[in-house]
Amino acid sequence: MKLATTAAETAESFIKPLGRRWSHVQAVAGRAHELRAAVAPEDEETLLAAAWLHDIGYAPEIGHTRFHPLDGARFLREQQWPEQVVNLVAHHSGARFEAAERGLSEELAEFPFEDSPLLDALVAADLTTGPAGERFTYDERMDEILSRYSPGDPVHRTWTKARPVIAEAVQRVERRLAEA
Template structure:
């Protein structure tokens, strides 16, 4: 059986590289951040990396049905790609998606179709996403939130959502960094 990442990278590339090259670079950067967390994720490291490279496929023109990329991406992974259920759940709920779903009036739809994966994995994916700039380079959550707000506009749905999500994004980052620090203190 092929590894999840061996399946995920070509799929994400086929959906994003040509039509949305900057988004593809972002997804590659998010996956790169995911690899840095391998030491705190153990058996879930590959799962996180696969979800990281796939997290924004819902932006792909052929997949964008509702305009809410976590839902569009998760539905595609579930219904067309027959993806691992945990990858689907992580994509559906990445980076505080429930808050954006609420702003769009589709929170019940999102949560009715897709339950949340474990907090430590949701935190890890949010950390990776919010510490990666649109071009795939490392950044920090404050600069990333400011970039998103600037790109979409402070009064836009996305601008309002990301500012509302900011405390939770920072909390996710803090929890991941705390887990990493605790793991480093553990004797080998």
């Protein structure tokens, strides 16, 4: 649990000052703990670390492009976090769709995309947790996100396109849990 503990401490130092975002991150980490049976036992620690760190790119001292998955992954890479954690942070929760909307696909491609049970579990943890740590269904979370952004906003356009694709990841996690 050393990796997850270090991730929690790192996240706390950067995200706790962001208030509600810290509540979200703590709840995502808790949700990832609940979903850990959806990944191989040797991947549980990586899942928990990525859950703690997934929003670190929102920290003002880290966020240079204002695209938090990319900023977080670049920071973690510079800090020599394990490559798998870095890549999960880079690609969490449909980041590839938003990168395309923001013209940042090339930059995000610095980090290999791995469609895996680990990414699915991180996505499910993030996208069944509200902005203040509330428990949501995936559809409730999508509706909540879309309600905060106008149709012309890149985030709104992202989730209009990504919603059915990411729903499949959440469904895969649910199937893996049922089989576990």
